[in-house]
Amino acid sequence: MIGKFLKRFMPRSLFGRATLILLVPVGTILLVMSIVFIQRLYENVTRQMTEGVANEITLILSRANEAESADAALLAAGAIAEPLGLQISYSDLDISDRRQWIDLSGRTVVTTLRETMGDVDAIDLVSREGFALISMMSKHGAVLLEVPRARVSARNPHQFLVLIGVTSVLMLLIALLYLRGQVRPIRRLAAAASAFGKGRSVPYRPAGAAEVREAGNAFIQMRDRLERQIEQRTLLLSGVSHDLRTPLTRLRLALSMSESGDSTDMVRDVEEMQEMLDAFLDFARSESLGEPEWTDPTPLIESAIEKAIRAGGRVELGVIEKTDPITLRPPAFDRALGNLIGNAMRYGSMARVSLTVLDETVSVMVEDDGPGIPLDQREAALRPFTRLDQSRNQDAGSGVGLGLAIAGDIARQHGGSIELDVSKDLGGLKASIVLPR
Ligand SMILES: Nc1ncnc2c1ncn2[C@@H]1O[C@H](COP(=O)(O)OP(=O)(O)OP(=O)(O)O)[C@@H](O)[C@H]1O
Ligand SMILES: [Mg+2]
Structure with a gap:
């Protein structure tokens, strides 16, 4: 429950999470500190100041109450009120309890005044800016006291808040x-x-x-090793194929010149071996085909289809969705697509090529009307040098078993993969090159 909540609302990036980790504790501490500080300090200071003023008011009122008449009372009370900065008057001004909600210290002022002096009628902190109006009963009628706010409450608690806020934002x-x-x-x-x-x-x-440096160094080592391995494989395969070619050519020449009549089988064998060697060389070179560039795959698909048609195949263009350019090695992509189309031609009678764009991938699909590949043999078909059960596709002629492996290699170099499935429309195999966008 909490985990789900966190997952949903936690920022996904490291930067966002680190910011949150920084912000939440610091913000909480600041908040608690400010509240406690305002509560304790400002409330206490305000209470003490208000109590002092309340005592003065009590004194002034007692002077007024000792006088004989209302006028004399006003005179006597005024004489000590003025030096204390207070004003007293008889007034029929009808005031009621008022306080702005934002006036934090005002509440303390009101409660302290009521607690200290018994006979307070009303306390108005709003009507006159900067003053607290207090109405009370005296012996000679209702009196109104005007007390400057500065005398009862600690001033500018917000200065402290602003200071804390500004420093926090700056540090953040x-x-x-x-x-x-x-x-x-x-x-x-x-x-x-x-x-x-x-x-x-x-x-x-x-x-x-x-830690990041360490991971970076490990990555560089890994990359170097992989690059070296690929290079070695390429060198090995192309070296062997190349070195075998010369003796094979010699053998073929010798066979064609030999006197004995039944050498045609041997010649065919030698030719087959030469074809295999060419395929090995292709396999070895597939790693180094072209440089990656931003490319629109559509023209590449069209030219691959044209090439296949020129070679006498029945290939049609299916639905081609629009896509932005993706990173491709054009010659390598051409090779992979050519291999898939070649398979479709060899094992089926027609092929259809289409392109689908998804959120994160682009799929180039080659469908055919051949026998397809059963689910349990698809993985094997992708491995190098595997040819599946020949009885399934009798007159298909035999290949080396490298076509799909090369296509898979190329797709992986592009950060993608080859997927094999059943073609719903044509009934044969659907082979897709899936590439990241
Ligand atoms: N379109 C397809 N329909 C049916 N089976 C296929 C299809 N494509 C490949 N296969 C099966 O998968 C096997 C491996 O294919 P792959 O292209 O790797 O090798 P190949 O076609 O036999 O030889 P190569 O392509 O190297 O000349 C094939 O032998 C074939 O049995
Ligand atoms: Mg093939």
Whole structure:
């Protein structure tokens, strides 16, 4: 329950989370401190000041009550009220209890006055700006006392709040700037890793906090090792294929010149071996085909279809959704698509190529009307050098079993994959190159 709530409302980025982690405790401490401080200090100061004024008022009233007449009372009371900064008058001004809700110390003033002096009628803190009006009963009638607010309540508690607020915002800004500096190296590492996942090696230098640096160094080591391995595989395969080619050519030449009549089978074998070698070379080179660039895949698809039609295939263009350019190595993509179309031609009688755009991926699909590949053999079909049960596609002719493996390799270099499924429209295989956008 709480976990779900947190998941939903926690910011997703590290920067957002760190900000929250910083903000919540500091904000809470500030809030508690301010409340306690205002409560304790300002309330107590206000109460003490109000009590002092209440005592003065009691004294003034007792003087007024000792006098014989109303006029004499006013004179006697005024004589001590004036030096104390208070004003007293008989007045029929009808006042009632009033206080603004924002006037925090006002409540303390009112309660303290009522507690200290028994016979208070009403206390008005609003009608006259900067004064507290107090009406009371005296022996000679109702009197109105005007007390400056400055005498009863501690002034400017908001100055303290403003000061705290401004400093907090300033410190927070500095902290956020600093935090952003800490998050940037992580972002750069993520960008380098994701680019490498898509087959691009961008310049990257570890930076930032020790842990981030460590992860960055580990990433660089991993990248170097992978690059070395790919290079070695390419070198090995192309070296072997290349070295085998010369003796094979010699063998074929020798066979064609030999006197014996039944060498045609052997010649075919040798030719097949040469084709295999060409396929190995293709496989080895597929890693290094072209540079990644922002490309619109649609023209590439169209040209691949044209090529297949020129070679005598029945290939049609299906639904092509519009897409923004994606990062592609055009020659590699062409090779992968060509392999899928080649399979469709070999194992079916027609093919249809279409393109679907989803939230995060672009799928280029090649469908055919052949026998398809059963679910439990799809994984095997993607492995290099695997040819499935030949009885399923008799007159299909035999390949080396590298076409799908090469396409898979190329898709992975682009950060994507090859997916095999059943074609709903044509009934055969649906092979898709799924690429990230
Ligand atoms: N469109 C398809 N329809 C039916 N089966 C297929 C299809 N594509 C591939 N297969 C099966 O998957 C196996 C592996 O395909 P892959 O393209 O890797 O090799 P290949 O076509 O046999 O040889 P290569 O492509 O190297 O000449 C094939 O032998 C075939 O049995
Ligand atoms: Mg093939």
